[in-house]
Amino acid sequence: MSDSENSDSDTAKEQYSDDEEVEEEVKELYIDEDEFWDASETDDEIDEPSSDINNKDSASTKPKVLHPTRSAQYAILCNLCSRSSVTSYCIPCRVSLCSNCVDKHTCSLSKPHKVVPYQEKHAATKYPECKEHAKNYCQFYCEDCDISLCHTCFSSAKHRRHKISDDLKKGKREKVKKDLKELKENIFPLYQNIALDLQREKTAVEKHYKRLDAAVSKHGDNLLKKMKAVVEKGKSCIMEGKSKHISTLEKQEISIAKKMSKLDRHILKLKQLLDTSDEFIASEYESKNSKFNRMPSRKIIPLLKFVPNRIDENNLHQNFGFLTFSAVTQDKDGFIMTKPSAHKPEIINTITTGKKGGTSSIEWCSNSEVWTIWGKVMKLRNLNGELLKQIETKSGYNVGKITTTKKGYLVYSDPDSKTINRMKKKTIKEVITLHGWTPCGVCSTSLDGLLVTMISNDKKQSKVIRYTDSFGESLTAQFDNKGVPLYSKSSKKFVSENKNLDICVADRGSLAVVVVNQTGSLRFRYTGSPSTIKTSLKPDGIATDSHSQILTADSHNKRIHILDLDGHFLRYIAVDKSDCPFSLCVDTKNTLFVAGKKSGKIKMITYT
Structure with missing residues (x-):
């Protein structure tokens, strides 16, 4: 070989x-x-x-x-x-x-x-x-x-x-992996959040009904106490009437006893006269019967009587108080949604910031504190207007908009440096840096992420991006299903997330409130209620409350529009005509904070 x-x-x-x-x-x-x-x-x-x-x-x-x-x-x-x-x-x-x-x-x-x-x-x-x-x-x-x-x-x-x-x-495997990732990172956390919300709501409901039961019992005890006082007062009147009546009778009894004593002595005297000689009787006796025939007068006192009123249960319930329930409806998934009854708006407090011309953004930090901004300075005040904290932007440029996360961290947009910044433990850190885009509005989400509105540097495009809690992009809303831009090219936009995870944007450039769902698909545009607004809606601030209602400030018409979850106009809140509502936020108790565009004052309003 x-x-x-x-x-x-x-x-x-x-x-x-x-x-x-x-x-x-x-x-x-x-x-x-x-x-x-x-x-x-x-x-x-x-x-x-x-x-x-x-x-x-x-x-x-x-x-x-x-x-x-x-x-x-x-x-x-x-x-x-x-x-x-x-x-x-x-x-x-x-x-x-x-x-x-x-x-x-x-x-x-x-x-x-x-x-x-x-x-x-x-x-x-x-x-x-x-x-x-x-x-x-x-x-x-x-x-x-x-x-x-x-x-x-x-x-x-x-x-x-x-x-x-x-x-x-x-x-298919890649699709399954992608779906699995979306389920684990995006969808399942939403369900977890809803489950936690339901647990918290269940605990709150139990506490509420416990307080309600205690309030009814306390009111019943108060009513019983007052009813007992009424009964005791009636008994006291009875005893007083009895005492007076008995006293009068006793006085009359004494008077009669004296008269009867005189009468007894006179009767005895007459008997003695009959035992003497007739001559004495004829010469000395004078009759006194006429005097004794005049009976002593008696004072007749009427007896007290008790006339009970008929107990009407309806009046009793009305006088006692009554329980009422909010009207409820079900959403498309069968969940019960509470519709708060209309309440006459009431200004319960006014916070003076000391700056006329208005603040460009406000955000409540807790039920007793609120953040305001003016230029490059962000200030934390209590509800009396007292300054608690003051910080400046890291870049030295003016602040765009502010928000607070669930953990209480302050987040602000910096349009000039193209960044989103977070303050944590007195340290400001750039968490998002944009390239080719300028950030405008910002708000925190239910999953402790962020929603950021932005415009392109050439001012020809506009979009909203949802960021996760680790500041990764999870959704971009820019076009509708026909490829038409959702938002105007204007930088004047406020953004808020609703309870159903809808993204609500007050777009001043398009004179509308634009709402998309959690996948970025357009749900509706609200351009004002023709029956109530004579001039065009010019939305500025926007906020949502615990009832999934959408509130937007109409500075041009000097009022605040309230919409339901699906964009139907419910009513509006008229504000001081000498001022213009600009920035809005709502706290956990559904108290509305309204920053005036001219006065710089923040009004706290109850409306539900």
């Missing part, structure tokens, strides 16, 4: 000495074997130029050998020897095999094998049949449409420019 033959023999032995090692290398090299276009499978696929082009890069990674019977076509070679045409396919290993290498491959016991004829590999792997093209198997996955595609669908104009995966299973 020649040296060259010996060399070839040694090479072959070395190549097949370790099947497992070869298989692993092959799997690594040709892990995407299913992505290749097998020109020998069907005659229909020969006429699919787009499929051939699409798989150009994948095919170029394998040796190309003309098919022995179809010399105009390239054959798929064995993944192990790379010499012979494939005849079989191992499903678990995803390896194409020639007839000589089948036994070599299956002798490895490292994993179970299932070898089928190569023409049946797609059916064996259970690729779905195409619904539009009979007998075609779907091997591709369109990520934009989220559907499976066959070769014919793949080359159609319908999916042109779409993001398509060459491996259906891989594409």
Whole structure:
């Protein structure tokens, strides 16, 4: 045997000495074997130029050998020897095999094998049949449409420019991974938040009804106490009347007793006269019967009587007080939503900031403190207007808008430095830096993330981005389903998140309140109530309350509009005509804070 033959023999032995090692290398090299276009499978696929082009890069990674019977076509070679045409396919290993290498491959016991004829590999792997093209198997996955595609669908104009995966299973797996990530990072936390809210609400409800029961009992005790006082007063009047009556009778009794004593003495005297001589009687006796016939007068005192009033239960309930329930409706998911009864707005406090001309943004920090801004300075005040804390921006530029997170950290937008900043433990840190965009409005979310409105540096575009609590982008709202911009190019925008996670934007440039849902789809635009507003709505500040109501400041018409969850006008709050409502915020007790545009004063208003 020649040296060259010996060399070839040694090479072959070395190549097949370790099947497992070869298989692993092959799997690594040709892990995407299913992505290749097998020109020998069907005659229909020969006429699919787009499929051939699409798989150009994948095919170029394998040796190309003309098919022995179809010399105009390239054959798929064995993944192990790379010499012979494939005849079989191992499903678990995803390896194409020639007839000589089948036994070599299956002798490895490292994993179970299932070898089928190569023409049946797609059916064996259970690729779905195409619904539009009979007998075609779907091997591709369109990520934009989220559907499976066959070769014919793949080359159609319908999916042109779409993001398509060459491996259906891989594409589906990526979709599953993406859905799983969204469920774990975005959707499930929302459910957790709702569950926690329900637990907190349940605890609050139990405390509320306990207080309510105590209030009714206390009021009942007070009523019983007053009723007992009324009864005691009646009894006292009875005793007083009895005493007076008895006293009068006793006086009359004494008077009669005196008269009767005189009468007894006179009767005795007359008896004595009868025992004397007749002459004495004739000369000395004078009759006094006429005097005794005058009976002493008696003072008749009427008896007291008790006339009870009829006890009317209705009047009793009305006088005692009554229980009332807020009207409730159900949302589309069957959850009960409370609609607060209309309450006449009342100004309960006015906070003086000492700055005329208005503050550009306000945000409550707690039920007893509120943040205000003026230029580059942010000030924390109590409800008496006393200054508690004062800080300046890190950049030295003016503040855009402010908000506070659930953890109590102050967050502000800095339009000039293109940043969003957070103050934590007296340290200001840039948490978001924008490129090509300028931040405008900012608000915290229920998951302790942020909503930021922004405009492009060339002032031609506008959008809202939702950030997670780690400041990663989770949603961008910029266009509606027709590709029309949702927002105007104006930088004058306020933003707030509603209880149902709607994103509510007061867009001064479009003279509307624009609301999109948590996926960024447009829900509605509110441009004012024609029946109540004579001039156009010019929204400035915006806020939402615990009843999912939307409140927006209309500085032009000097009033505050109140909308329900679906954008229906409910009513408005008229404010001082000498001032203009500008910035708004609502605390946990549904107290509305309104910053005046001219006076710089902050009015606290109850409205529910």
